[in-house]
Amino acid sequence: MKRFLGFVKKEFIHIFRDFRTLIILFGIPVVQILLFGFVVSTEIKDAGIAFLDLSKDEISRKVIHKTVSSGFFSYSGELTSFREVDRIMKEGKAKAVVIFEPQFGEKFFREKSAAVSIIADGSEPNTATLITHYLTAIIQNYNQELTGSPAEEIVPVKAEVSMFYNPELKSHFMFVPGVITLILILICALMTSVTITREKEFGTMEVLLVSPLKPIQIILGKVTPYFLLSFINVILILLLSWLVFGLPVKGSVALLLAESMLYILMALSLGILISTVSKTMQQAIFISLVGLLLPTILLSGFIFPIENMHPVYHWVSSILPPRYFITIIKNIMIKGTGLGFVWKETLILAGMTLLFMLFSIRNFKTRLE
Amino acid sequence: MARTTSDIAVKPAIEASGVGKRFGPTRALHNISFSVEEGEIFGFIGPDGAGKSTLFRIITTLIAPDEGKIDVLGNDTVKDFRELRKVIGYMPGRFSLYQDLTVEENLSFYATVFGATIRENYELIRDIYSHIEPFKKRLAGKLSGGMKQKLALSCALIHKPRLLVLDEPTTGVDAVSRAEFWEMLKKLKQHGITIIASTPYMDEAMQCHRVALIQEGKILSVDTPEKIRAGFSRKLFSIRAPEKFRLITALKTFPETLSAYPFGDSVHVTFLNDTPVDSLADRLKKEGVNGAEIVETTPGIEDRFLELMEKPGEG
Ligand SMILES: Nc1ncnc2c1ncn2[C@@H]1O[C@H](COP(=O)(O)OP(=O)(O)O)[C@@H](O)[C@H]1O
Ligand SMILES: [Mg+2]
Numbered sequence: 001m002k003r004f005l006g007f008v009k010k011e012f013i014h015i016f017r018d019f020r021t022l023i024i025l026f027g028i029p030v031v032q033i034l035l036f037g038f039v040v041s042t043e044i045k046d047a048g049i050a051f052l053d054l055s056k057d058e059i060s061r062k063v064i065h066k067t068v069s070s071g072f073f074s075y076s077g078e079l080t081s082f083r084e085v086d087r088i089m090k091e092g093k094a095k096a097v098v099i100f101e102p103q104f105g106e107k108f109f110r111e112k113s114a115a116v117s118i119i120a121d122g123s124e125p126n127t128a129t130l131i132t133h134y135l136t137a138i139i140q141n142y143n144q145e146l147t148g149s150p151a152e153e154i155v156p157v158k159a160e161v162s163m164f165y166n167p168e169l170k171s172h173f174m175f176v177p178g179v180i181t182l183i184l185i186l187i188c189a190l191m192t193s194v195t196i197t198r199e200k201e202f203g204t205m206e207v208l209l210v211s212p213l214k215p216i217q218i219i220l221g222k223v224t225p226y227f228l229l230s231f232i233n234v235i236l237i238l239l240l241s242w243l244v245f246g247l248p249v250k251g252s253v254a255l256l257l258a259e260s261m262l263y264i265l266m267a268l269s270l271g272i273l274i275s276t277v278s279k280t281m282q283q284a285i286f287i288s289l290v291g292l293l294l295p296t297i298l299l300s301g302f303i304f305p306i307e308n309m310h311p312v313y314h315w316v317s318s319i320l321p322p323r324y325f326i327t328i329i330k331n332i333m334i335k336g337t338g339l340g341f342v343w344k345e346t347l348i349l350a351g352m353t354l355l356f357m358l359f360s361i362r363n364f365k366t367r368l369e
Numbered sequence: 370m371a372r373t374t375s376d377i378a379v380k381p382a383i384e385a386s387g388v389g390k391r392f393g394p395t396r397a398l399h400n401i402s403f404s405v406e407e408g409e410i411f412g413f414i415g416p417d418g419a420g421k422s423t424l425f426r427i428i429t430t431l432i433a434p435d436e437g438k439i440d441v442l443g444n445d446t447v448k449d450f451r452e453l454r455k456v457i458g459y460m461p462g463r464f465s466l467y468q469d470l471t472v473e474e475n476l477s478f479y480a481t482v483f484g485a486t487i488r489e490n491y492e493l494i495r496d497i498y499s500h501i502e503p504f505k506k507r508l509a510g511k512l513s514g515g516m517k518q519k520l521a522l523s524c525a526l527i528h529k530p531r532l533l534v535l536d537e538p539t540t541g542v543d544a545v546s547r548a549e550f551w552e553m554l555k556k557l558k559q560h561g562i563t564i565i566a567s568t569p570y571m572d573e574a575m576q577c578h579r580v581a582l583i584q585e586g587k588i589l590s591v592d593t594p595e596k597i598r599a600g601f602s603r604k605l606f607s608i609r610a611p612e613k614f615r616l617i618t619a620l621k622t623f624p625e626t627l628s629a630y631p632f633g634d635s636v637h638v639t640f641l642n643d644t645p646v647d648s649l650a651d652r653l654k655k656e657g658v659n660g661a662e663i664v665e666t667t668p669g670i671e672d673r674f675l676e677l678m679e680k681p682g683e684g
Contacts, residue, residue: 006481010470017469203463207524210429210459211482212451366450368431 003213007221014195015225024191025229029183029237036175037245047095047131048076050088057105059146063116066142067098072134089121096120096131108146133246176241177329180234180260181322185296187230188267189274190288196222196275197284206368215364223268230267234260250336256329259342262349263325269356270321276363296322324349380443382407382532382563383428387437390423390586397423399586401437405565405579410554412577413567414674420586421567422462425536428565429459442531455483458530458562462537464521468510472501472520475509476527483528493560494523497553515546522553526562533557535566539573551576571671582674589677594670601668601676603627606646609635610653610661619656630675637672 015021049067053060068075076094079085088094099117101107108114116139118132199205208218234257241247249256270292278284299309299317309317317323324345331337339346383405390398397420405411413421426432427439430450439446444453466475476498480487491498501516501523509520518538525533535554539547551573554564566577574580574594582589582597590597610616616636620629625641640646646663653661 003481003484006478010467010474010478013470013474014467202465202468203461204465204467206426206429206431206461207459207465207479208482209431210454210457211479212455212484213482367433368426 004217004221007213007217008224011195011222011225015229021191025187025233026236028186029179029233030240032179032183033176033237033240034244036179037241047073048093049073049131050076050079050085050094050097052079052082052085052097052099053104054102055100055104057103059105059108059114060100063100063139063142064098067138070134070138073131085119089119094121137246176237176247177326177333180237180329181263181326182293182296183233183237184230184260184264185267185270185288185292185322187233188226188264189271189292190285192223192226192268192271193274193278193284193288194281196272197278197281200275201280209366209368215366216361219272219361219364223272226271227264227268230264231257231261234264247333249333251332251338255339256332259325259328259332259346259349262346262353263321266321266325266349266353266356269353269360272360273356273363276360276365295320299323321349321352324352380407381405382409383411383439383441383565385428385437385439388424388427388434388439389436390420390427390432390434396586398427398434401583401586401588403581403588403591405563407563408558408561409563409578410558410576411563411565412574412580413565413583414569414571414574414580415567415583416569418585419583421583422536423586424583425459425534425565425567429457429534430454456531458525458528458533460521460525460533460535460538462540464517466509466517466521466524469508471506471508472512473505475520476524479524480527485528487527490527490529493529493557494526496556497526498523514542515549518542518546518550519553522550526557529560531562533562533564535564537567537569539568539570547573571674572669574670574674582677584678598668598670598673601673603639603676604642605666605668605672606638606640606663607632607635607666608638608661608663610658612658615656616653616658616661619653619658622656623652628675628679630672632671637666637675639676 015025051064051067053064067073073096076088079088079097085097085099089097097119099119101115101117104114104116118136120132196205199208213221238249238253238256242249271288274284274287274292278287295316299313299320328342328345328349331342335341381404383403385404386402388398388401389396401420401424413424415421423432427434427446428441430446430453433447441453442456444450446453467478470478477487480490497519501512501519504512504516509517512520522535522538525535539550542550547570554566554576557564568574574597577594579591579593580597581591590600592600608616608620613631613634613636617629617631620626620636620638623640627639627641629636629638631637646665649663650661
């Protein structure tokens, strides 16, 4: 145990003394999330929003006024009938329409329950989710103002969201799962394979091998710091996207973290596997980037939807572990589904992890050759 | 621990028999046999590519031989590698230090890995480590060659190994540090540690109890440095001239010249026995070499090595 801790301490020193490692570990995830998030948020700045007020009472007017003056959207006008909803959205003049039901105000006071519908243009899902997000927040605020009670207790105004063209909500907030998937591959596979091959290149591996350390101890010592740091990274990314862009995890956070751990383990064993087949850091970097990162970006549904791919790529994509993780995390984060919906992917991922672990431990030699 | 003193006296520390190793078409080692006594400083002298590192890697259990076997401290390097890895201290060709760790961090890391502490074995490394202790907060990458060498040696010793394996410990180190280094190794004898070291510098052979000359994967000769030197079979002349290169070229044109090697600021030459040395200066002058001084000299170990390497198989 003391040996193991000594080894882990050494690895942490390597990590914290190397500026480049720190940048990859913490700089890249933060910058990516902020950058993507910024691009997505600026899109809604110019998003037009229209209103169909079937009630036209004091309360509905106030909600409209609040929304328009919030500064998040540009005002595209008021509609008079449902037919216009279709038209204004097809023309692209509005990205979302807020509809107040008849007798909105009356219901609000008498029944303590009134509803608005938000119809959003789902063909630009990221914009749509953001708009509904902001709108819901504004309405909730107004609720509080009116009733003077904390939000949870009475929620007279309910927002019902429907997506116009994209009812399944294929959100462009996909970038958060995408970034997590990529970052973990980068940290776990690339960084561990590089740190192990570095010991080979500098000749320190020779001495480690001529020590009472068993291969499994060397592997665990190498991998533990990266496991911890990757996990912290996932939490950091989730916090960032929640605090800065208001993107919550819809499903269970615990499940999400557990799935992330599984994926981290998978990526770490891949990293070890790569290190066992490469002699130099260059080789390890090349294999990680070209063999792992690139296919992950291109084929696991991060940029291009898997459904639209040529069957060959489809097939290739199905042997890429990140693809399953991205499905899992998308489901939990954005759709809010539970393990029941992702158990198949989880099982595949677990199987792959086990396989890679076995291979990498078997491949990690007790001798030099 | 379980060994008795009589055991030690009987069994050699290293016993190699018929060891061979190939890398594809290259025969790195060929039918190597030798034995090293306990407590000895045993040197392997040979040029680059002779097979020294390969041999040391077999001894340290890092690679398995294709043919033959080596017993180290009574353990087979292939079968009993786990046992051996507890008792060997190894310093590979490139000092295996973590450049981004400080001197102290390197030492304590290696101590922990071997299940030892700096405190418990400090006595053993004090002579060596005290030279670099003032710089213990410095990163290993920022040390000079000599200091790196001392740190690497301290790291290899920190778990009190029974066998110390040093692969070219003095390569890339200044002359003063080299001499210092051998003095330190000699002091380790009192702790009963067997030491094997390789070097491409022939003059360092004199620092060892016994040396093996190794070339192209074969051992040419194993003996004490004194006896190796005494094996020199011919008369040796030291010739000095202002233009050394011209002198060597001229000497090599003479049919009776057996060998001519640059040696410091002179050239060491051997001839067929009946060469009239007196007329040599004149003949050299004819070849355009002026002012040659010719004296007979006592052969050093280098001369014998060069002689051995000329005609492998003898000796
Ligand atoms: N891992 C290897 N793969 C291929 N050839 C090797 C390997 N290690 C050593 N060799 C070859 O074996 C020979 C002996 O090398 P080495 O043991 O390093 O010699 P030395 O240490 O005396 O310089 C050289 O020709 C070298 O090229
Ligand atoms: Mg060598």
